[in-house]
Amino acid sequence: SEPYSLLILPGDGIGPEVMAEVVKVIDWFQANRGLNFDVSHDLVGGAAYDAHGVPLADDTMARAQAADAVLLGAVGGPKYDQLDFSVKPERGLLRLRKEMDLFANLRPAQCFDALADFSSLKRDVVAGLDILIVRELTSGVYFGEPRGIHSDDNNPENEGGRVGINTQRYTSGEIRRVARAAFELAKRRGNKVCSMEKANVMESGILWREEVQWVHDNEYPDVELTHMYADNGAMQLVRRPQQFDVIVTDNLFGDILSDAAAMLTGSLGMLPSASLGAPMANGRPKALYEPVHGSAPDIAGQGKANPIACILSFAMALRYSFDQGDAAAELEQAVEKVLADGVRTPDLMGAQGGIQVSTAQMGDKIIAAL
Amino acid sequence: SEPYSLLILPGDGIGPEVMAEVVKVIDWFQANRGLNFDVSHDLVGGAAYDAHGVPLADDTMARAQAADAVLLGAVGGPKYDQLDFSVKPERGLLRLRKEMDLFANLRPAQCFDALADFSSLKRDVVAGLDILIVRELTSGVYFGEPRGIHSDDNNPENEGGRVGINTQRYTSGEIRRVARAAFELAKRRGNKVCSMEKANVMESGILWREEVQWVHDNEYPDVELTHMYADNGAMQLVRRPQQFDVIVTDNLFGDILSDAAAMLTGSLGMLPSASLGAPMANGRPKALYEPVHGSAPDIAGQGKANPIACILSFAMALRYSFDQGDAAAELEQAVEKVLADGVRTPDLMGAQGGIQVSTAQMGDKIIAAL
Ligand SMILES: CC(C)[C@H](C(=O)O)[C@@H](O)C(=O)O
Ligand SMILES: CC(C)[C@H](C(=O)O)[C@@H](O)C(=O)O
Numbered sequence: 155s156e157p158y159s160l161l162i163l164p165g166d167g168i169g170p171e172v173m174a175e176v177v178k179v180i181d182w183f184q185a186n187r188g189l190n191f192d193v194s195h196d197l198v199g200g201a202a203y204d205a206h207g208v209p210l211a212d213d214t215m216a217r218a219q220a221a222d223a224v225l226l227g228a229v230g231g232p233k234y235d236q237l238d239f240s241v242k243p244e245r246g247l248l249r250l251r252k253e254m255d256l257f258a259n260l261r262p263a264q265c266f267d268a269l270a271d272f273s274s275l276k277r278d279v280v281a282g283l284d285i286l287i288v289r290e291l292t293s294g295v296y297f298g299e300p301r302g303i304h305s306d307d308n309n310p311e312n313e314g315g316r317v318g319i320n321t322q323r324y325t326s327g328e329i330r331r332v333a334r335a336a337f338e339l340a341k342r343r344g345n346k347v348c349s350m351e352k353a354n355v356m357e358s359g360i361l362w363r364e365e366v367q368w369v370h371d372n373e374y375p376d377v378e379l380t381h382m383y384a385d386n387g388a389m390q391l392v393r394r395p396q397q398f399d400v401i402v403t404d405n406l407f408g409d410i411l412s413d414a415a416a417m418l419t420g421s422l423g424m425l426p427s428a429s430l431g432a433p434m435a436n437g438r439p440k441a442l443y444e445p446v447h448g449s450a451p452d453i454a455g456q457g458k459a460n461p462i463a464c465i466l467s468f469a470m471a472l473r474y475s476f477d478q479g480d481a482a483a484e485l486e487q488a489v490e491k492v493l494a495d496g497v498r499t500p501d502l503m504g505a506q507g508g509i510q511v512s513t514a515q516m517g518d519k520i521i522a523a524l
Numbered sequence: 525s526e527p528y529s530l531l532i533l534p535g536d537g538i539g540p541e542v543m544a545e546v547v548k549v550i551d552w553f554q555a556n557r558g559l560n561f562d563v564s565h566d567l568v569g570g571a572a573y574d575a576h577g578v579p580l581a582d583d584t585m586a587r588a589q590a591a592d593a594v595l596l597g598a599v600g601g602p603k604y605d606q607l608d609f610s611v612k613p614e615r616g617l618l619r620l621r622k623e624m625d626l627f628a629n630l631r632p633a634q635c636f637d638a639l640a641d642f643s644s645l646k647r648d649v650v651a652g653l654d655i656l657i658v659r660e661l662t663s664g665v666y667f668g669e670p671r672g673i674h675s676d677d678n679n680p681e682n683e684g685g686r687v688g689i690n691t692q693r694y695t696s697g698e699i700r701r702v703a704r705a706a707f708e709l710a711k712r713r714g715n716k717v718c719s720m721e722k723a724n725v726m727e728s729g730i731l732w733r734e735e736v737q738w739v740h741d742n743e744y745p746d747v748e749l750t751h752m753y754a755d756n757g758a759m760q761l762v763r764r765p766q767q768f769d770v771i772v773t774d775n776l777f778g779d780i781l782s783d784a785a786a787m788l789t790g791s792l793g794m795l796p797s798a799s800l801g802a803p804m805a806n807g808r809p810k811a812l813y814e815p816v817h818g819s820a821p822d823i824a825g826q827g828k829a830n831p832i833a834c835i836l837s838f839a840m841a842l843r844y845s846f847d848q849g850d851a852a853a854e855l856e857q858a859v860e861k862v863l864a865d866g867v868r869t870p871d872l873m874g875a876q877g878g879i880q881v882s883t884a885q886m887g888d889k890i891i892a893a894l
Contacts, residue, residue, distance in 0.1 A: 230724075244724045274649045274763055295665075295692060296725050303727050306695055314696025314738070318731030321691055322665060325676055326684025352779070354600075354614045355666050357673050361688030368684070388784040389792070392762065393644055406722070410780055414758040422759070 157192040158476055161221040163214070166200040166234075166243060167449025168459035168513075169227025175461035175517030176225060176468050179485065182521050183472075187481055194221075198250070199229030199243035199449075209246030218250055222434075223475040224442040225468060226250070228449035251291050254440045256429035257328065258335035259289040259408065260470070261446060263395070263415035266424060268493040272504055273420030275392075280418055285398045286343065287415055288336040289408025290328065291429055294358075296405045298323035322358050324404065329365035335430070336402035337374035344399030346378040350387040350407055362404060384411065391415050412446075422447045423460030423501045426467035428474050441475045443467040453500075457512035460499040462489055465520060488523035492516070495523075527562040528846055531591035533584070536570040536604075536613060537819025538829035538883075539597025545831035545887030546595060546838050549855065552891050553842075557851055564591075568620070569599030569613035569819075579616030588620055592804075593845040594812040595838060596620070598819035621661050624810045626799035627698065628705035629659040629778065630840070631816060633765070633785035636794060638863040642874050643790030645762075650788055655768045656713065657785055658706040659778025660698065661799055664728075666775045668693035692728050694774065699735035705800070706772035707744040714769030716748040720757040720777055732774060754781065761785050782816075792817045793830030793871045796837035798844050811845045813837040823870075827882040830869040832859055835890060858893035862886070865893075 160180070164173040183189045196214045203209050209229070218224050229243040239245075250256070265273065265283035273280045298321030306317040333349070340347045349366040351359035363381050370379040382390065384407045390397060391411065395418050403411060416425050425447070431440030445463030453459060466489060472482040497519050498508035511519065530550070534543040553559045566584045573579050579599070588594050599613040609615075620626070635643065635653035643650045668691030676687040703719070710717045719736040721729035733751050740749040752760065754777045760767060761781065765788050773781060786795050795817070801810030815833030823829060836859060843852040867889050868878035881889065 239727065239730060242724065248725065274645050276644060276646055279644045298689075301727050303731050309695070312695040312697040313700055314735060316696040316731060316735075318694050318726075318728035319668075319691065320726045320728045321689065324688050325679070325682040326686040327682040330683055352776070354612065355618065356688075356690045357609065357671050358688035358690045360609060361673050361686060365684060365686075385779045385783040388758070388780045389787040392784055392787040406776075407780070409722070409755045410758045410777070413755040414762055414784060417759040417762040 155190060157190040159192045159220070159222045160194070161217050161224045162193060162195045163198040163224060163226045164195070164201070165198050165227040165229045165449065166231050167228055167451045167454040169229070169449055171455070171457070171459050171513050172445065172461040172464040173225070173227045175513060176464050178517050178521055179465055179468060182524055183481060186524070189478065189481065198226060198246045200231055200234045202246055203234065203237070203241055203243065207241070209241055209243050210249045215249065215253060218254060222436070222438055223471045224250065225471065226442055226444040227464060228445065228447065230449045231451040248296065250442060251429060252297060254442065255292055255431045256440060256442055257290060257292045258332050258430045259291040260339070260428040260430065261287040261289060261412040261416065261425070263287065263412070263419055263425065265419040266421065266490065266493055268490070269419075269421045269424065269502065271506060272502065273418060275418055275420070280395065280420070283395055283419060285395060285415060286339060286400045287408060287412040288332060288339060288400060288402045289412055290332045290404050293324055293328045294405035295320050295322040322356065322406070324358050324361060326361060326365045329362050330369050333366045333369040333402060334373065336400050337369065337377050340377050340400040345376070346399035348380045348382055348387070348398055348401050350382050350384045350401060350403040350411065352384050353381070354383055366402065387411055388414060391418065416446050421502060422463070423499065424462050424466065426463055426470050428467070428470040430474060438475050441471065443471045457514060458500045459513045460501050461513050461517050465489065465517070484524065488520050491523045492519045525560060527560040529562045529590070529592045530564070531587050531594045532563060532565045533568040533594060533596045534565070534571070535568045535597040535599045535819065536601050537598055537821045537824040539599070539819055541825070541827070541829050541883050542815065542831040542834040543595070543597045545883060546834050548887050548891055549835055549838060552894055553851060556894070559848065559851065568596060568616045570601055570604045572616055573604065573607070573611055573613065577611070579611055579613050580619050585619065585623060588624060592806070592808055593841045594620065595841065596812055596814040597834060598815065598817065600819045601821040618666065620812060621799060622667060624812065625662055625801045626810060626812055627660060627662045628702050628800045629661040630709070630798040630800065631657040631659060631782040631786065631795070633657065633782070633789055633795065635789040636791065636860065636863055638860070639789070639791045639794065639872065641876060642872065643788060645788055645790070650765065650790070653765055653789060655765060655785060656709060656770045657778060657782040658702060658709060658770060658772045659782055660702040660774045663694055663698045664775035665690050665692040692726065692776070694728050694731060696731060696735045699732050700739050703736045703739040703772060704743065706770050707739065707747050710747050710770040715746070716769035718750045718752055718757070718768055718771050720752050720754045720771060720773040720781065722754050723751070724753055736772065757781055758784060761788065786816050791872060792833070793869065794832050794836065796833050796840050798837070798840040800844060808845050811841065813841045827884060828870045829883045830871050831883050831887050835859065835887070854894065858890050861893045862889045
């Protein structure tokens with residue numbers, strides 16, 4: 155059959171190291187499960203800036219548009235902190251999200267039983283945790299116009315004389331499509347969606363609430379829908395995260411709430427994400443997969459990084475892009491087995507100890523468990 | 525000496541109940557510590573809407589402007605959920621903040637030793653926690669223009685045909701004044717400020733970072749300043765909150781992060797807040813004090829509410845408005861003693877048990893401990 159085309163963008167910091175382990179996993183599935191991938195590599199973030207002066211070259215953008223799925227490592231690092239806003243590593247990632255129109259960012263926050271003691275939360279609060287945050291990813295304050303920093307010289311009361319502006323802007327259509335994604339996912343899980351905004355202070359939040367309710371009432375009346383203010387949402391995530399199944403929220407709230415939720419699990423190095431767009435001609439959604447963790451420049455190049463989040467991102471690709479749910483489950487089980495065996499990268503070495511391994515050794519152990 | 529003028533706005537839900545206990549405490553300080561208060565009462569939120577059709581009458585606004593300090597209970601409730609945005613209970617509170625120009629919202633997140641086991645976090649992560657979030661309160665997306673919901677009919681791609689807009693807008697002067705408040709407070713505490721924004725995706729965040737750095741370099745070079753992206757801030761608050769001393773952030777991030785921080789302590793019913801503006805002619809800052817918890821309509825009128833957050837808000841008033849630091853400390857110690865004695869409102873009755881009391885009994889116990 156036609157090979158699946160996969161574009162790999164390792165990016166910066168620990169990105170290349172963790173991606174090297176994913177490549178081993180891809181090779182294993184090709185050799186042993188008859189899957190056929192056409193893999194190519196390219197640059198994003200600081201690595202792209204170093205080579206081309208931009209954090210994502212047009213040519214790379216075109217290849218991403220044409221790929222069945224993109225796998226991304228991580229972007230950013232102190233080396234690039236002083237760069238102009240328009241060429242910062244993050245802009246490369248944001249361009250991919252925007253131009254591929256990846257409106258639904260799926261961020262599972264799952265607590266692995268073998269690692270529950272890693273959480274700063276009590277074991278009984280997080281053990282078995284399995285929530286899915288669906289974050290809108292192509293609109294809101296991340297992309298709204300007008301934006302920028304301007305001088306405000308004719309305002310004598312403004313010490314400093316500048317003003318910074320961003321615009322939170324959502325259309326009803328943008329809200330409806332991400333709401334549909336959330337309801338669809340909920341149907342395959344716990345059948346509950348909690349939508350979060352600040353409708354008590356923001357009109358865009360009122361529109362958000364009304365449109366999510368509209369999609370529910372007209373298309374998914376059998377899924378349980380609740381609404382919560384985002385500040386209360388942050389509290390409830392800390393207090394009793396297991397009350398949630400699927401959470402749907404906007405780009406900025408999603409950024410913050412999904413990171414808080416990720417940290418509940420205690421093991422950021424374990425968490426994958428998928429960013430999905432509309433179906434392409436071949437029926438597959440446009441898709442980008444990436445670990446939730448960042449580029450971790452402090453440990454880059456030392457073989458200390460945990461490749462599991464990136465490997466599990468590939469498992470999400472198997473499930474959501476290639477309809478290979480069995481292969482995805484096989485990979486996820488291999489990860490769980492390795493963890494249950496006590497194999498640990500340094501970030502997972504806690505009070506309990508374990509068998510400490512390097513990035514590459516962790517990849518090898520997972521392959522061995524497959 | 526001149527009495528201190530105090531305007532009491534109990535508001536909705538449990539507001540009146542908890543405020544009744546504060547009044548007892550005020551009376552005690554008048555009778556026993558020679559403090560002289562001129563106390564008056566008025567309406568805010570749903571209670572004001574019921575009486576006047578607006579969540580804050582002009583007359584009440586004028587009295588708040590003239591008062592040395594305002595004490596507020598809580599606003600909102602399901603009864604008012606269907607009201608138009610412009611007259612929702614929250615608008616009363618937002619009008620007070622805006623027109624009194626209360627730009628610095630102080631939200632201490634302190635973990636009381638007797639209650640550390642209430643937290644969903646592990647005891648060693650939160651015991652002794654004492655951080656102070658300084659949230660900008662009069663600007664940003666809460667008040668920025670343009671805002672609203674509009675029809676977007678000439679956009680055939682927008683299913684639903686509407687668009688919701690809010691504007692994040694900060695001037696350099698608005699950022700500098702709240703940064704100064706944070707640095708001043710840090711000097712009296714751990715001498716560390718962490719500023720949080722999303723400078724990697726928002727220009728208003730870049731301005732925020734630059735202006736906070738400017739105030740630091742020019743006016744507070746001896747206070748330690750760090751910057752953190754707000755999503756990482758949410759993570760770090762969950763992971764290792766004790767790394768922070770003072771956090772300074774904008775109105776919307778502050779709303780979410782301070783609520784997450786509050787929940788770390790496990791006892792929302794304990795947490796006060798102060799909202800301060802510029803000094804008045806008498807040298808005192810414009811000021812409003814309120815508990816962090818909401819109106820809790822589900823338990824309103826049942827004598828179950830915990831009055832401590834509201835009582836500690838009055839302690840903050842003693843400290844920040846009336847320069848009565850000794851009286852404030854005396855009140856705080858009385859609260860700690862009552863907790864150490866095992867006296868508990870229902871929200872504080874956990875696995876450990878304790879002596880369960882009503883709202884009014886808790887007030888009486890605190891008076892007795894004074
Ligand atoms: C790197 C950054 C631009 C990005 C974001 O803010 O969306 C990151 O925090 C994320 O959540 O993927
Ligand atoms: C009631 C609401 C308007 C308010 C806010 O969003 O600021 C509340 O959440 C708070 O934090 O004081």
